[in-house]
Amino acid sequence: MLVGDSGVGKTCLLVRFKDGAFLAGTFISTVGIDFRNKVLDVDGMKVKLQIWDTAGQERFRSVTHAYYRDAHALLLLYDVTNKASFDNIQAWLTEIQDYAQHDVVLMLLGNKVDSAQERVVKREDGEKLAKEYGLPFMETSAKTGLNVDLAFTAVAKELKQRSMKVPSEPRFRLHDYVKREGRGASCCRP
Numbered sequence: 001m002l003v004g005d006s007g008v009g010k011t012c013l014l015v016r017f018k019d020g021a022f023l024a025g026t027f028i029s030t031v032g033i034d035f036r037n038k039v040l041d042v043d044g045m046k047v048k049l050q051i052w053d054t055a056g057q058e059r060f061r062s063v064t065h066a067y068y069r070d071a072h073a074l075l076l077l078y079d080v081t082n083k084a085s086f087d088n089i090q091a092w093l094t095e096i097q098d099y100a101q102h103d104v105v106l107m108l109l110g111n112k113v114d115s116a117q118e119r120v121v122k123r124e125d126g127e128k129l130a131k132e133y134g135l136p137f138m139e140t141s142a143k144t145g146l147n148v149d150l151a152f153t154a155v156a157k158e159l160k161q162r163s164m165k166v167p168s169e170p171r172f173r174l175h176d177y178v179k180r181e182g183r184g185a186s187c188c189r190p
Ligand SMILES: Nc1nc2c(ncn2[C@@H]2O[C@H](COP(=O)(O)OP(=O)(O)OP(=O)(O)O)[C@@H](O)[C@H]2O)c(=O)[nH]1
Pocket: 004, 005, 006, 007, 008, 009, 010, 011, 012, 013, 023, 024, 025, 026, 027, 028, 029, 030, 031, 054, 055, 056, 057, 111, 112, 113, 114, 115, 140, 141, 142, 143, 144
């Protein structure tokens, strides 16, 4: 799920990743929520990502809250040419803490780095904030495509790894079940 202030470039980042194109021109703000699928090859395995693009505008906040719970990963964006969007990251993190799964994969992205002249948030500031919260961090450009595939692929890799991990403490063990049911446990031991 892509989250962050309105206008930071969430839709453009997704379109760049999905179609390899840049939506130049008039800014059409997302209404509510939208999604696109993309299948990625991660180390020889096909990983299907369903990517939800949320509206950054405050008035849609209650809609997006409902989607956090089911998100496995969040890309949290700010715009390097917009200081307020960077300052609001703290508030977004609070929101994520309140509504998302506690183990959600989270990455911080500073978008629009192609606009060097208008940049007001330094790379080091993004790095510092990410370090403070223990988050992976990248600077991206939906316009040039810089680091866009890299960011989504990093998330897909992490999700794939997690999905393949064998839980260290299985929630359900046949042996315990057999004992509880009063049947001879020995017959079911390997
Ligand atoms: N220069 C530059 N402009 C960008 C980039 N990404 C997005 N934009 C522009 O920023 C504006 C907002 O982009 P969107 O992707 O619609 O922003 P959003 O975060 O989805 O906004 P909401 O839907 O309101 O939440 C558009 O005019 C885009 O063309 C980028 O990487 N570089």
